[in-house]
Amino acid sequence: MVFGTINGENVECIRLASDKLACEVLTYGATLRALRVPDRSGKPLDVVLGFDTLEEYIRHDCYFGATVGPNANRIGGAACPLNGKTLRLDANDGPNSLHSGAAGLDRKLWEVLAVSEEAVTLLCTHPNGLGGIPGDLNVAVTYWLDGADLLIEYRAVSERDTLCNLTNHSYFNLDGHGSGSVLDHRVQLYAKSYTPTDAASIPTGAIRAVAGSAMDLTKPTRIGDRIDAELDQLRQAGGFDHNWVVDSDGENPFRPAAQVWAAESGIRMTVYTDRPGVQFYTGNYIPDGLPGKEGAVYRRRQGLCLETQAFPDALNHPSFPSTVLRAGKEWVSRTLYRFGL
Ligand code: BGC
Numbered sequence: 001m002v003f004g005t006i007n008g009e010n011v012e013c014i015r016l017a018s019d020k021l022a023c024e025v026l027t028y029g030a031t032l033r034a035l036r037v038p039d040r041s042g043k044p045l046d047v048v049l050g051f052d053t054l055e056e057y058i059r060h061d062c063y064f065g066a067t068v069g070p071n072a073n074r075i076g077g078a079a080c081p082l083n084g085k086t087l088r089l090d091a092n093d094g095p096n097s098l099h100s101g102a103a104g105l106d107r108k109l110w111e112v113l114a115v116s117e118e119a120v121t122l123l124c125t126h127p128n129g130l131g132g133i134p135g136d137l138n139v140a141v142t143y144w145l146d147g148a149d150l151l152i153e154y155r156a157v158s159e160r161d162t163l164c165n166l167t168n169h170s171y172f173n174l175d176g177h178g179s180g181s182v183l184d185h186r187v188q189l190y191a192k193s194y195t196p197t198d199a200a201s202i203p204t205g206a207i208r209a210v211a212g213s214a215m216d217l218t219k220p221t222r223i224g225d226r227i228d229a230e231l232d233q234l235r236q237a238g239g240f241d242h243n244w245v246v247d248s249d250g251e252n253p254f255r256p257a258a259q260v261w262a263a264e265s266g267i268r269m270t271v272y273t274d275r276p277g278v279q280f281y282t283g284n285y286i287p288d289g290l291p292g293k294e295g296a297v298y299r300r301r302q303g304l305c306l307e308t309q310a311f312p313d314a315l316n317h318p319s320f321p322s323t324v325l326r327a328g329k330e331w332v333s334r335t336l337y338r339f340g341l
Contacts, residue, residue, distance in 0.1 A: 027122060048172060109124075162327075175265050191245055192209060254334065258271045271335065
């Protein structure tokens with residue numbers, strides 16, 4: 001189905017369904033526009049925030065459901081080292097770079113490589129030098145519904161050494177996208193430490209244990225009980241907006257990063273990843289009164305993101321796992337969202 005047009009080209013909305021889930025994917029930004037999950041009475045609830053029109057996706061910079069990259073999250077001073085030189089990136093968040101600048105993959109029209117009832121693969125090239133990022137980066141993203149699972153698979157390859165840190169920026173509200181804030185959701189992060197940030201959300205380079213602080217989400221915790229705790233980290237970001245270090249023994253196997261439960265619908269979501277970290281963001285910057293899908297009016301903290309990723313600003317902190325993708329080498333990553341009650 002045609003969702004809109006950009007520069008004379010059609011943006012498609014592709015519908016997928018499994019026996020339990022249904023979703024819509026836009027070719028603009030390889031964006032997850034809707035995701036329907038059965039609640040405790042079996043009724044399908046759309047659990048991701050989004051817009052009704054392409055114009056709204058273009059106008060707003062919330063990254064609702066978008067594929068973000070080549071480099072997700074922030075880079076301090078919009079600069080980082082690569083192969084002994086300094087890369088100068090597009091500064092779109094004060095002096096810093098956020099989600100690859102103003103012209104990232106979330107803003108691109110993707111091509112449909114393959115589509116079936118349950119899966120779609122979209123392709124896009126992020127051209128050499130755009131936003132200061134070197135190399136033609138060819139990216140393929142697959143959305144696949146399998147029973148109660150949504151799997152997102154990323155593959156990327158560049159002809160030059162570059163940065164690669166791809167993720168999905170869906171805002172989940174497991175009581176339904178129009179249901180109000182996520183403060184009553186409970187969350188558990190499989191992470192004993194996180195990367196603290198400065199007031200502009202740039203990592204300091206430290207890896208800090210969560211134990212004994214409001215950042216300890218190792219046990220299921222009601223978001224509203226913690227989000228306004230007396231802690232500089234929470235105060236400066238207006239809530240949770242940090243990268244947690246997903247527990248693993250050395251390597252990063254495919255493992256659970258987070259689990260979320262909704263109060264009303266009974267829906268539970270578990271997120272699995274092969275990445276070192278996850279950005280848990282509670283939608284602190286969603287503008288109050290933002291018109292969303294189907295007449296919904298969104299407000300601050302109405303959705304939560306669990307962006308599976310490498311640690312932000314990694315190349316400026318030699319102790320963080322590198323985000324360099326070497327020329328010709330394929331980058332592959334998978335994130336699984338598993339739904340239950
Ligand atoms: C960041 C937030 C930012 C948001 C943009 C998230 O990934 O962590 O700080 O405001 O993206 O919508």
